[in-house]
Amino acid sequence: MHPEPILISALEHWSYCPRQCGLIHIEHVWDENLFTLRGQIAHERVDEPVTRSERGARVERALPLWSEVHGLTGKADAVEFRNGKITPIEYKIGDGSQAVHASLQLCAQALCLEEMFGQAIPEGALYFIKTRQRQTVELTADLRSQTVQAIAEIRASIESGVLPEVRWDRRCFKCSLIDACLPQALTAAESQKVSPFQPRTEADLP
Numbered sequence: 001m002h003p004e005p006i007l008i009s010a011l012e013h014w015s016y017c018p019r020q021c022g023l024i025h026i027e028h029v030w031d032e033n034l035f036t037l038r039g040q041i042a043h044e045r046v047d048e049p050v051t052r053s054e055r056g057a058r059v060e061r062a063l064p065l066w067s068e069v070h071g072l073t074g075k076a077d078a079v080e081f082r083n084g085k086i087t088p089i090e091y092k093i094g095d096g097s098q099a100v101h102a103s104l105q106l107c108a109q110a111l112c113l114e115e116m117f118g119q120a121i122p123e124g125a126l127y128f129i130k131t132r133q134r135q136t137v138e139l140t141a142d143l144r145s146q147t148v149q150a151i152a153e154i155r156a157s158i159e160s161g162v163l164p165e166v167r168w169d170r171r172c173f174k175c176s177l178i179d180a181c182l183p184q185a186l187t188a189a190e191s192q193k194v195s196p197f198q199p200r201t202e203a204d205l206p
C-alpha cells in the first residue's frame with residue numbers, strides 16, 4: 001500500500017505537461033482560463049453523485065474511486081453498469097484532441113474499478129460534449145503499462161518536491177498556469193544562462 005495516494009486527475013496533467021502536474025500537485029497552484037472554465041461548466045452535469053437508469057444501464061455519476069495497489073484516489077464522472085459489464089466514462093469539453101491525455105486518466109479509473117469490484121474492465125469511454133460523441137477506449141496492455149509508468153513517475157516527482165523543467169511550446173498557450181509558470185521568461189533565461197529576475201542591462205533596473 002502507498003502512503004500518499006495520487007489524485008487520478010494528475011495523470012492527465014502529467015500527460016499534458018509534467019511541469020503543469022508539478023505546479024498543481026506539488027505547489028498547489030491553480031488558475032482558471034477559458035479552457036478550464038469550459039471544462040468546469042461541462043462537468044457540472046456529472047459532479048453530483050446520483051444513480052440513474054439510462055437506456056437499460058445503471059449509471060453512477062461522480063463515483064468515488066480508489067486503488068490501494070496503485071495508490072490512487074479520485075472519482076469517475078460516470079460509471080456504466082450494463083449486463084454485468086462495468087465501463088468508466090470521462091466527460092471532456094473538447095472535440096477529441098485531448099484523447100491521448102484523457103485515456104491515461106480513464107485507464108487509471110479502470111484500474112481502481114477492477115480492484116474495487118474484482119472484475120476485468122476491457123474498455124472505457126470518452127464523451128466529448130462539444131461534438132456529443134462517445135469514443136470507446138480499449139484498455140490495452142500497452143495503455144495499462146503507460147498508465148502504471150506515469151503513476152510511478154508522478155509519485156517520484158511529487159515525493160522529490162522538485163518542479164519538472166519548463167518547456168516553452170504550443171501547449172503553453174492553452175495552459176491556465178502560464179502566469180505562474182513563466183515558460184517564456186524561464187526558457188529565455190536558460191538559453192542566456194542568467195536569472196529572469198536579474199537585471200540584464202542598466203535599463204532593466206527599476
Ligand code: SF4
Nearest residue numbers: 017020167172175181
Ligand atoms: S505554461 Fe507550458 S511549461 Fe508551464 S506548466 Fe503550462 S504547459 Fe507546462
